[in-house]
Amino acid sequence: MADSIGSNPGETTWWVRHAQPLKTAFRVLLGVAWLADGILKFTSGFVNSFLASVQDSQANAPAWLSGWFSFWAAQAASSSTVIVYTVGVLEVALGLALILGFMRKIAYAGGVALSLLIWAVPEGFGGPYQSGSGGTDIGTGMIYAISFLGLILINATYGPSRYSLDYFIERRFPSWARLAEFGSASGKRTPRSSVEAPRTT
Secondary structure (H helix, E strand, C coil), rough: CCCCCCCCCCCHHHHHHCCCHHHHHHHHHHHHHHHHHHHHHHHHHHHHHHHHHHHHHHHHHHHHHHHHHHHHHHHHHHHHHHHHHHHHHHHHHHHHHHHCCCHHHHHHHHHHHHHHHHHCCCCCCCCCCHHHHHHHCCCHHHHHHHHHHHHHHHHHHHCCCCHHHHHHHHHHHHHHHHCCCCCCCCCCCCCCCCCCCCCCC
C-alpha cells in the first residue's frame, strides 16, 4: 500500500506544513543551549580552570600550532577573568537573540565566529591530531558553527520568521531587514504559490 502522506504530487507533508514552527523551535532550542552556556561561565568556576584548559590544548597540539596556543596561554595567564566573562556575556546575548529572534542576521554570523573561536582555543580544534580517545571528537564548537550555518541557510531559503521579534520590527521599519535577514535587503520573499508555471495550450 502506498504511503498516504505525500503520495499525491500536489500534497504537502506534515513537515512542510509545519515548517515555520519547526524552524523556530530549532532556533529557540539552540538559543537555550547558548544561554545556559553563558550562565555557566559565571557560576561553574570555569574562570579558574580556563588557563589550564588552554595549556592542555597547547600541550597536545602539534609543533606547527605552538605559536597559536602560546599566544592564548599568555592572554589566559594575564586576563582569564576578562576573557571568560566577556565570552559569557556574548553567549548570554547570543542565546537571548536566538530565543527572541532579534537581529538574527548578526546573531547567526556572530554565532559562527564565536563557535569557531571556542573551538580553536579552549577546545584545541577538537584535538584531531591527538592519539587514542582524545582524537575521536571534533569538538562542540564546530558542531555549533555548523548549526548556525544551517540557520543561515533556513533564513535565506524561507525568508522572515513570523515567530520572531525581527518580524514585528520589520513590519514597522522595513529597513530593519538589513540586520535581520539573509538573501534580501528588504527581507521580502515571493510566496511560492504566487509563482505559477507557464500554461501550455
